[in-house]
Amino acid sequence: MNKVFKALNDQTRREILNLLKGKDLTAGDIAEAFQITKPSISHHLDILSQADLVTSRKQGQFVIYSLNTTVLDDLMQWIITLKD
Amino acid sequence: MNKVFKALNDQTRREILNLLKGKDLTAGDIAEAFQITKPSISHHLDILSQADLVTSRKQGQFVIYSLNTTVLDDLMQWIITLKD
DNA sequence: TAAGTATTTAGACAAATATCTAAATATTAA
DNA sequence: TTAATATTTAGATATTTGTCTAAATACTTA
Secondary structure, eight states, X not given: OHHHHHHHSSHHHHHHHHHTSSSOEEHHHHXXXXXXXXXXXXXXXXHHHHTTSEEEEEEXXXXXXXXXXXXXXXXXXXXXXXXX | OHHHHHHHSSHHHHHHHHHTXXXXXXXXXXXXXXXXXXXXXXXXXXXXXXXXXXXXXXXXXXXXXXXXXXHHHHHHHHHHHHHO
């Protein structure tokens, strides 16, 4: 869970997750949605991957990223446990 | 939400929230549960307060902290929105 | 194979952060 | 009012983090 909270503690990374809601995107597509450089986005994607919040697969020269909602379920459970 | 994610991005602060589950505690009580100094705990409590994850009231020379679950509901909603 | 496109890795740097000690503030009790 | 207890504030420091540029890697196509 540590890596999940760390990954979520950044506005850009949270926006990346929102971008991936419903549709998968290449690293390049994601990078174009922001003003920061591609290496920076790549780094953010790495942190999201480490937290297992996104998964990636290589398709030719592209890397396609997807949202992984499994970890979000874990996070929900963490909150519920804290609440009661 | 930024302050919420920031506040949750620390193991000690997450443990403080767990300690406050069900029962209110003074700053001193909370500090005793950890190996770090009282000023450090005080700082963590400040960050949790800023995120509105805890509330505090003064009772004599003590400051009593409580968990505020309202923000946790907001966080749940954020996750749900991301999921569908 | 050489050139072009997509992405990541490496290294540097400024800003943010968690921690500490020392001091200040607030409250209670002698 | 003085002493003791509870908590916070201030200031310092080492570590982490987000960003950048330059270079490396991977794949496609001419």
